[in-house]
Amino acid sequence: MTATPPAARPDYGLDAPGVVRNLFVAGAVALAAGAAASFGLIPAAFTGAWFAGAALTATGAWMVYSSKVGKVRDRERLLDRVRWAGGERVLDVGCGRGLMLIGAAKRLTAGKATGIDIWQAEDLSGNKPEATRENARREGVADRVEVTTGDMRQMPFPDGAFEVVVTSWAVHNLYAAAEREKAVREITRVLKPGGVALVKDIRHIGEYARAFEAGGCEVTRLTSPVTAVLAAVVTLGSLRPGVLMVRKGA
Numbered sequence: 001m002t003a004t005p006p007a008a009r010p011d012y013g014l015d016a017p018g019v020v021r022n023l024f025v026a027g028a029v030a031l032a033a034g035a036a037a038s039f040g041l042i043p044a045a046f047t048g049a050w051f052a053g054a055a056l057t058a059t060g061a062w063m064v065y066s067s068k069v070g071k072v073r074d075r076e077r078l079l080d081r082v083r084w085a086g087g088e089r090v091l092d093v094g095c096g097r098g099l100m101l102i103g104a105a106k107r108l109t110a111g112k113a114t115g116i117d118i119w120q121a122e123d124l125s126g127n128k129p130e131a132t133r134e135n136a137r138r139e140g141v142a143d144r145v146e147v148t149t150g151d152m153r154q155m156p157f158p159d160g161a162f163e164v165v166v167t168s169w170a171v172h173n174l175y176a177a178a179e180r181e182k183a184v185r186e187i188t189r190v191l192k193p194g195g196v197a198l199v200k201d202i203r204h205i206g207e208y209a210r211a212f213e214a215g216g217c218e219v220t221r222l223t224s225p226v227t228a229v230l231a232a233v234v235t236l237g238s239l240r241p242g243v244l245m246v247r248k249g250a
């Protein structure tokens, strides 16, 4: 009897691989400096490097854990917040290898899930449309998923084209506040009146909330401010994660 090989699992990649590498390298250097200071090999002023080393290493470890485990679990919890009818047109903004896109597609019976991205390698390992399509195939939803190349600040979709828009860890990759605001305006524009957007990011959540409200949307914060502040403390202010549920006025 020949055993059937196990189905290949989807691979959603590692977010910001260069940043993760730098965090581990800098963390190791700082921990070594802290240890050397504790043993009197270098001036005692460097003893505090222990704290910086622990914070940098913890941030790197959190990023690996989140990419590989936390985000996949979170996507189910998050997508469960939407009351799916099954026929929705869904857009994932900055879809990368399709984490949210494919999670949404699994909830559809007749609708379509579209991902848009510019496929930046520094933002996600192995970031390319073929990887997204392959993950959709592995998750059994290839027929409900399509991917498009385009910029979130100027999306090639008509007004009100989607009942649901999702975006995860993507908008912060626009470094200027005015550019992030453009992306928020685009999400609002392509959302159908009465439609819902789930917006998850590692920072700037308050800024997005204000921009959505200015565009006439109702915004609910799904993350407690305590969690965001705790993450900010542990990561020395570099991460302040949060999630918004946004409803566009009908």
Ligand SMILES: C[S@@+](CC[C@H](N)C(=O)[O-])C[C@H]1O[C@@H](n2cnc3c(N)ncnc32)[C@H](O)[C@@H]1O
Residues within 6 Å of the ligand: 012, 015, 016, 071, 093, 094, 095, 096, 097, 098, 099, 100, 116, 117, 118, 119, 120, 121, 123, 124, 127, 150, 151, 152, 153, 167, 168, 169, 170, 171, 173, 174
């Ligand atoms: C950290 S990855 C997250 C990918 C995916 N959403 C996830 O949660 O696994 C950020 C994604 O945003 C995309 N991105 C960055 N700037 C973009 C832009 N201006 N327009 C569209 N996508 C963009 C990157 O190419 C990358 O795929």
